[in-house]
Amino acid sequence: MILVSSCLAGMKVRYNGTDCLDETIQKLLNENKAIAVCPELLGGFSTPREPAEIIGGNGEDVLAGTAKVVDRSGTDVTDMYLEGAYITLAKAQEVSATMVVLKENSPSCGSAMIYNGEFKGKKIAGNGVTTALLRKNGIKVTSEENWLL
Template identity: 55%
Template sequence: MIIVSACLCGINTKYNGANNLDERILKLLREGKAIPVCPEQLGGQSTPRAAHEISKATGADVLDGKARVVGPEGDDATEEFLKGAYETLKITKECGAKVAILKARSPSCGHGKIYDGSFDGNKIDGNGVTAELLERNGIKVYTEEDNLEDIMK
């Protein structure tokens, strides 16, 4: 089983109420190989919601209590992001998933690169909160931008 970001399956869970449909990920879902999750919704965030970014840090810093997840007006959603990450980890463990395909650059799901907290589109090296937690627990994390050829088989 593979954990996937719900927005990549065409489910309208994106912060603006839309989705990020990726036909390859939807195919995995249709074949019964994937379970869609939205860590932000699992943490209690509504859809639509304000965009959030990790304030000049990474998901590792949030998990270690050294950074916050904030909206453009400064609202703090750190607790919701942490709750969503741990709920996603629980689902991952319950279904025995060893792989996750998550939405690139997201403050929850981003892997390798995330937005820097300036809300200017700048990116930094690092993971979102959920991606970091999954990796710390032995889950191999990819984004839709990675080469997924082997996973798609």
């Protein structure tokens, strides 16, 4: 089974109420070959919500307690990101996911790039919180940009 970001399957769950539809991923979902998850909604966020970025590092640093996730207003939302990551991990383990395809650049789901924490659109190499936790537990994570390679 493959786990995929809900936004990639066409669900309007992104912070701004939009999706990032990938028709191939949506087809997998429709054929019952994939299950959609949104770590941020699982962590207790609603849609729409303020954008958030990791401050002081990357997803691994958030797991280690040396970085945090903050929304644009400056509110620390780290605990909600961690909650969503752990629920996503449990779901991946429950369905014996062989691969997880998550949305690149997200503070939850980025698997190669994330925003740098300045809210200016600048990206840096790094993982989101959910990706870091899944990889720490031996689960293969990739993005919509690389999963077919």
